[in-house]
Amino acid sequence: MLSSELTSSLESAREVFGISDKFKWNDLLIRGGSEVKLTLASPIVRELLVRSAEGSLFAKEHIIKVINAGVRVLQNDANKNKKLGLQSHVRLTGEGLPFVMPFLSKQVITIDRELFEYLLKHDDAPLLDTITNEAMRAEIEKCSIGPIAVRVVGKFEKGNALDEARYWQPLDFPGWKGATSVRLSISKIDLKSLRNLYLSDNYDYDLTA
Secondary structure, three states: OOHHHHHHHHHHHHHHHHOOOOHHHHHHEEOOOOOOOEOOOOHHHHHHHHHHHOOOOOHHHOOOOOOOOOEEEEOHHHHHHHHHOOOOOEEEEOOHHHHHHHHHHOOOEOOOOOHHHHHHHHOEEEEHHOOOOOOHHHHHOOOOOOOEEEEOOOOOOOOOOOHHHOOOEEEEEEEOOOOOOOOOOOHHHHHHHHHHHOOOHOOOOOOOO
16 A cells, blocks of 8 residues: 555646656556655566565565566656645656657657757756747746656757657656746766767867766
């Protein structure tokens, strides 16, 4: 049985991100610790772990102990977000976004290559001040302050046909919307890799950082 806090977090995720009922809610596993994580596992793995925890699979001394299982799709940030006065109790994760993105109907923004490069160049970019596309601006303004999903669309010009075919595909990232700014919620290492890949000679950064 879920604690009232976790139940509240799941309901928050449904409401804030507009997650469809078609999402496999029953395949979520909850992992505690300093930060509660919600991971998506296959039905067989989930059933195995649940039955083991209930003691219906093995004797108590042989309960399965798991280090990692499934893909982390949501992380409980209830305490942090409540302090900020936000409605959302959870945030999206980079590794889990491909599994939940098709089911999101809220807190999703779609940007083009130009804005993507702008986000890569600037931390907490004052994005709303730079957008001339009114439809794109309206989509961003519609999102509440807090965690969002960022989809990058458009053709990324590269040097050969293989690269061009590859970069036709949309790129999805977890992000954060502030009052007037937007940023990608990715690690410094991932940010550096993306700058190397997409900004080429258009960005002056420290290669030793």
